[in-house]
Amino acid sequence: xxxxxxxxxxxxxxxxxxxxxxxxxxxxxxxxxxxxxxxxxxxxxxxxxxxxxxxxxxxxxxxxxxxxxxxxxxxxxxxxxxxxxxxxxxxxxxxxxxxxxxxxxxxxxxxxxxxxxxxxxxxxxxxxxxxxxxxxxxxxxxxxxxxxxxxxxxxxxxxxxxxxxxxxxxxxxxxxxxxxxxxxxxxxxxxxxxxxxxxxxxxxxxxxxxxxxxxxxxxxxxxxxxxxxxxxxxxxxxxxxxxxxxxxxxxxxxxxxx
Amino acid sequence: xxxxxxxxxxxxxxxxxxxxxxxxxxxxxxxxxxxxxxxxxxxxxxxxxxxxxxxxxxxxxxxxxxx
Numbered sequence: 657x658x659x660x661x662x663x664x665x666x667x668x669x670x671x672x673x674x675x676x677x678x679x680x681x682x683x684x685x686x687x688x689x690x691x692x693x694x695x696x697x698x699x700x701x702x703x704x705x706x707x708x709x710x711x712x713x714x715x716x717x718x719x720x721x722x723x724x725x726x727x728x729x730x731x732x733x734x735x736x737x738x739x740x741x742x743x744x745x746x747x748x749x750x751x752x753x754x755x756x757x758x759x760x761x762x763x764x765x766x767x768x769x770x771x772x773x774x775x776x777x778x779x780x781x782x783x784x785x786x787x788x789x790x791x792x793x794x795x796x797x798x799x800x801x802x803x804x805x806x807x808x809x810x811x812x813x814x815x816x817x818x819x820x821x822x823x824x825x826x827x828x829x830x831x832x833x834x835x836x837x838x839x840x841x842x843x844x845x846x847x848x849x850x851x852x853x854x855x856x857x858x859x860x861x862x863x864x865x866x867x868x869x870x871x872x873x874x875x876x877x878x879x880x881x882x883x884x885x886x887x888x889x890x891x892x893x894x895x896x897x898x899x900x901x902x903x904x905x906x907x908x909x910x911x912x913x914x
Numbered sequence: 915x916x917x918x919x920x921x922x923x924x925x926x927x928x929x930x931x932x933x934x935x936x937x938x939x940x941x942x943x944x945x946x947x948x949x950x951x952x953x954x955x956x957x958x959x960x961x962x963x964x965x966x967x968x969x970x971x972x973x974x975x976x977x978x979x980x981x
Contacts (some may be wrong), residue, residue, distance in 0.1 A: 714918045717979045723924045726970035730931050733963055737938040740955055745945050760945070763937050 666700075676750040676821060680743060684811045690738030695732040699725055716871050737900035738762075748809045755798065757807055769807070776826045777801045782813035798822065917978055924974075928967060935963060 697857045706718065713721070745760035752773065759767045776798055783794030794815040800809035812818060939956050946952025 669922065709966055715977060716920075719917050719974055720921055722970060722973045722977065723920055726924070726966055727927055728938055729966050730927070730963065733959060733966075734931060734934055734938075737935065737955075741938055741941050744949075744951065744955075747947075760941070 674749060674751050675825060676748075676818065678748040678750070678809065678812045678818065680746050680811045681813050682790055683787060683793060685743045687741060688736055688743075691735055691739075692732050693909070695728055695735070699728045699732070701778065746810075746910070748812065750825065752828060755807060757809070769805075771798070771800060771804065771807055773822070773825050774829045775802065775804060776799050776822065779819045779822045779826070781819040783815060796822070822881060917974075921974060924970070931963070935959065 702721055706713070706721045706725070709716075717854065741763065742760055745758070745766075747756075747758045749756040749758075754770050754772050755776075756768070756770045761767070778797075778799040780797045780799075782796060782797065783789055783792075788794050793811055793813045796809040796812060796815045796819045798809070800806055809815070937957065942952040942956050
């Protein structure tokens with residue numbers, strides 16, 4: 657009920673809802689885990705050398721090795737923190753009226769862009785490579801009408817389902833009959849002055865959505881879906897595993913028919 | 915004398931590390947969503963970093979004066 661009645665940001669119209677909140681797939685973080693693993697091996701090696709040769713080392717050497725080990729562990733933590741900030745603060749928000757892309761590049765570079773869902777012209781999902789295929793993640797390319805930059809949702813889970821959701825929302829928006837007029841475009845450009853604030857409010861809306869006390873959000877592998885959005889939940893529930901299960905069931909029926 | 919130089923170098927590194935950590939944790943705190951992984955990560959990072967620095971200081975003291 658809270659989601660139906662609450663407005664999450666001022667420019668949100670009465671029928672605008674947040675449909676999806678997507679983070680990048682966990683595999684995208686694996687490079688930092690690999691770096692951590694290498695540093696950890698080095699750290700353990702130094703600690704082992706220190707313990708084994710405890711009696712033979714001079715005071716200066718022992719202190720040097722202790723400090724080196726400590727520096728390596730702290731560097732490991734720092735690298736992981738940097739990687740986590742880069743990975744986890746990239747968020748894609750899909751409402752039934754707009755797409756918001758938030759990209760964190762390092763500590764001091766944060767890009768936020770948004771696109772009206774009616775400006776979407778073509779949506780395609782792209783999955784390539786063995787890991788992406790096995791782990792069900794990839795890119796969604798959103799081509800826009802006009803001279804606007806195209807959107808890319810990189811390394812997100814279930815790209816096919818997300819692209820289908822965006823297409824469905826786009827069609828719903830077109831069917832609603834609210835076509836862009838010149839006055840609307842002009843108004844939007846004026847509103848761009850306050851764009852930063854509005855997008856922050858979209859972010860706040862997403863925070864509220866996740867933290868909703870009525871637990872009206874269901875999380876499916878990094879994709880957050882309001883529970884009332886039953887179509888999306890059904891789509892996301894139909895992962896390849898489920899389809900495989902259905903195929904197996906079909907096969908069993910076929911065998912039993914024989 | 916050599917140990918003093920090592921300790922000073924380590925102290926400078928720790929100061930730089932603390933500044934880096936503050937910036938990183940600020941970003942997680944500022945842009946993280948309620949109920950997500952940012953707060954557990956901040957807690958874990960802070961606890962482990964503090965433990966490592968304290969353990970290092972104790973080990974240096976033990977090696978310099980305790981042995």
